[in-house]
Amino acid sequence: MTGEHPQTWFGQPRGLTVLFLTNMWEQFSYYGMRALLIYYMTSSLLFGQEKASSIYGFYTAFAYFTPIIGGTIADRWLGKRRAVIIGASVMAAGHFMMAFEPAFYIALATIALGNGLFLPTLPSQINDLYQAGDPRRPWAYNVYYVGVNVGAFLAPLVCGFLGERYGWHYGFGAAGIGMLLGLLIYLSGQRHLPQEQRGEPEPTGQPQQHRGRDTFLLLLGIGLAVTVFRGAYEQIGNTIALWMRDDVDRVIGGLEVSASMFFSLNPLLVMLMTPLLLRFWKRQAASGRELTVMHKMAVGALLVAGSYLLVAAAESLSADGRAHWWWLLSFFVLFTLGELYILPNGLGIFARLAPPRLGASTVAAWYLAIFSGSLAAGQVGRLWSRLEHTGFFLLLAAIAAGSAVLLFLLDRPTRTVLAGRPERPPNSNNTILEGTS
Numbered sequence: 359m360t361g362e363h364p365q366t367w368f369g370q371p372r373g374l375t376v377l378f379l380t381n382m383w384e385q386f387s388y389y390g391m392r393a394l395l396i397y398y399m400t401s402s403l404l405f406g407q408e409k410a411s412s413i414y415g416f417y418t419a420f421a422y423f424t425p426i427i428g429g430t431i432a433d434r435w436l437g438k439r440r441a442v443i444i445g446a447s448v449m450a451a452g453h454f455m456m457a458f459e460p461a462f463y464i465a466l467a468t469i470a471l472g473n474g475l476f477l478p479t480l481p482s483q484i485n486d487l488y489q490a491g492d493p494r495r496p497w498a499y500n501v502y503y504v505g506v507n508v509g510a511f512l513a514p515l516v517c518g519f520l521g522e523r524y525g526w527h528y529g530f531g532a533a534g535i536g537m538l539l540g541l542l543i544y545l546s547g548q549r550h551l552p553q554e555q556r557g558e559p560e561p562t563g564q565p566q567q568h569r570g571r572d573t574f575l576l577l578l579g580i581g582l583a584v585t586v587f588r589g590a591y592e593q594i595g596n597t598i599a600l601w602m603r604d605d606v607d608r609v610i611g612g613l614e615v616s617a618s619m620f621f622s623l624n625p626l627l628v629m630l631m632t633p634l635l636l637r638f639w640k641r642q643a644a645s646g647r648e649l650t651v652m653h654k655m656a657v658g659a660l661l662v663a664g665s666y667l668l669v670a671a672a673e674s675l676s677a678d679g680r681a682h683w684w685w686l687l688s689f690f691v692l693f694t695l696g697e698l699y700i701l702p703n704g705l706g707i708f709a710r711l712a713p714p715r716l717g718a719s720t721v722a723a724w725y726l727a728i729f730s731g732s733l734a735a736g737q738v739g740r741l742w743s744r745l746e747h748t749g750f751f752l753l754l755a756a757i758a759a760g761s762a763v764l765l766f767l768l769d770r771p772t773r774t775v776l777a778g779r780p781e782r783p784p785n786s787n788n789t790i791l792e793g794t795s
């Protein structure tokens with residue numbers, strides 16, 4: 359907790375800068391490896407498209423399942439600091455193992471295991487940097503999210519360039535170095551980080567039990583809707599990557615841009631669009647026209663559906679079979695806007711409804727939807743080789759639109775549960791924590 363005269367950097371506690379930079383380099387390592395993964399499997403390991411898509415789906419699913427266990431371990435035994443240090447160390451080892459082909463599967467499992475300890479515990483330390491009622495706290499999450507996207511923006515430019523130009527192992531090695539840098543920053547900034555906070559148990563009377571059941575059912579419903587959404591959303595690193603490589607004319611100014619470098623568009627657009635979107639939401643709130651959190655999420659799913667309709671149109675209108683890169687840029691703009699509407703607000707709901715002693719565990723439960731959605735996405739991706747591509751993208755649009763319907767239906771129960779809960783410390787519904795993710 360900050361004291362009476364806290365030391366600050368840029369008007370925020372110094373610990374936020376430490377968490378910002380740690381997360382930035384972790385995201386660099388994750389997205390750097392992910393930008394290369396599908397290309398590495400299909401071009402170097404010579405896996406078929408269906409097998410590569412399934413492995414990609416299983417890996418991303420496992421990477422988001424382990425935080426459920428890791429969050430519980432951190433809350434009950436390790437504590438947040440030790441969980442971050444151990445998780446970062448294990449992830450760094452996994453990234454370096456990717457440089458050796460025989461260790462491919464072991465490396466993926468190692469990264470996912472380390473991620474389980476790291477992912478839910480780093481952002482859960484932000485609240486402890488501030489006293490209750492500190493007006494800087496809601497904005498702190500937006501600052502933190504910039505770190506997510508700076509790392510995700512740089513990763514394809516560095517790891518993707520090295521991997522495609524000089525060899526896959528150089529790209530994977532760069533991802534490992536990034537993870538080590540994040541770990542070193544976290545270790546060197548320990549004195550600026552908050553002390554471990556221990557919450558008090560909630561009362562266990564009947565009203566609280568009833569409220570807890572309603573909350574559980576609500577989060578389960580949101581998780582199911584997000585699972586459906588993820589079946590379409592997670593194609594960004596899977597079949598969309600193949601579409602970019604094979605079906606898009608990427609010649610700009612006479613030079614062909616590598617497909618992996620286009621992955622930097624998503625985090626770049628997040629950084630550019632986030633302040634504009636937050637300003638727009640603030641004006642809506644001031645005029646009493648702001649959407650509810652579930653309506654925002656549903657709008658986000660519809661925007662992502664629209665982005666896949668755009669790609670379907672690009673496929674059907676491209677006479678020579680290769681879409682102009684302007685179609686790809688337009689896809690990323692619409693896709694990213696949808697992402698900003700749905701994913702941060704979903705994580706914000708889970709964080710807002712978390713019991714005091716189970717912060718990391720409840721935030722980790724959000725990743726269960728990403729786990730199940732990633733599994734679904736891997737199986738949906740297998741259809742890429744079986745369907746005509748225009749029809750495949752229309753299917754993705756239908757999946758995303760279906761999740762929007764489910765989210766609209768969850769609006770009334772969400773407002774009911776939120777109305778019955780005491781106000782938590784500042785943590786806006788517009789809090790943005792994910793890259794991604």
